[in-house]
Amino acid sequence: MTQFPFDFNDLPTPAYLVGGWVRDRLLNRQGKYLDLDFVLPEKAVETAQAIARKYKAGFVVLDAERQIARVVFKDGTADFAQQMGNSLVADLGRRDFCMNAIAIECHHIEQDFVDPFDGIGDLEARRIRMVAPENLADDPLRILRGYRQAAQLGFEIEDLTRQVLIKLAPKLKAVAAERVRSELGYLLSISHGSQWMIELANDRILDDWLPPQSLNLERFAKVEDALSTLLAKFPSLELFFNKQLSGDRYALVIVKLASLTNNATALESLGLSRAEQRWLVGILRHLPKFMTLLESASLKEQYQFFQPTLEFFPAIAVLALASDHEFEAIAHWLERWLNPDDAIAYPVSLITGDDLRKDLGIAPSPKIGELLESVKVAQVEGKINSREEAIAFIKAINF
16 A cells, blocks of 8 residues: 555545556556656645645645646655646546556545546556647657657557657657656666667657667667676676766666767767766777777786776776677676776876975976876886885886
């Protein structure tokens, strides 16, 4: 039995729960974090404000014109919207898919559902079916949501609905970048979401956002298996892929986007954050070099590759594995990256710039950086192992 964050007796009569929570209840897949959507015939914002005040919860008006407000609780959110049209059925008739157009009256939550478009039948058939084409045209982001929810629920998109989604795809270019970016982020975060991303590409849904000529679908199709293989061998990599790069977007999303394209500039229209763009550019720039080094790399070459790529190296490893390179060769590099005491990936500085200035009288200049790098290379090659040896090494090459 769901524990709601407030007493439904605080709601006016009638008040309806609609959308995702109702759908997920019917599918027995509700999580701990509640995402509730209510429809009220009147006073939706006033009701939300009163509940927020009573339960000392957060409150924000999302859309003053359409009378939509959100109450934020510790373990979930509740959105309150004014009924659109002159009846609940009219309101449900404006929604995207039939499975999301099911409602239940909050004061009789154990009783019958309001299901004018047979959304329950669609849930039983594991099918995504539109309510009406004009609803999708009114908010083209719903096109992406159809594919994302197919991935999320393991459903298929009904043939006629899919044809409409494909026909309406050009309207997506008018949608704000942040909305498209967020929806793609949700899709790529879903286990096995990659298959539906390929369906999006094959259906030419994203042509205005991801130019087809820049895509590498062959590599992208293998990225899920590559991730699973690496995580099975190195479970601690889970922390890397769950690293938050921007807002609620994780490293995993950028890894998958990098695997999807050969050219970072092809994703510029998505408006990624600076951190995400830095990762994307770095991964794609260094990947060809890494795949070459997998054939044969000296200790010096390994050290020199790790230095600019430490922040995102496992992402490069995933793409190399998805590009059909040998797991054993890649695993050797990952073992170095995962070991903070590894002398190649993380060499300890034997000497500093201050040492060079004080002990050897070398004036501040770019030359100090060059000498320190020479020391690091000699160190990883095993030629020197102490501060004294480093000083002697500098004297030998500089004086």
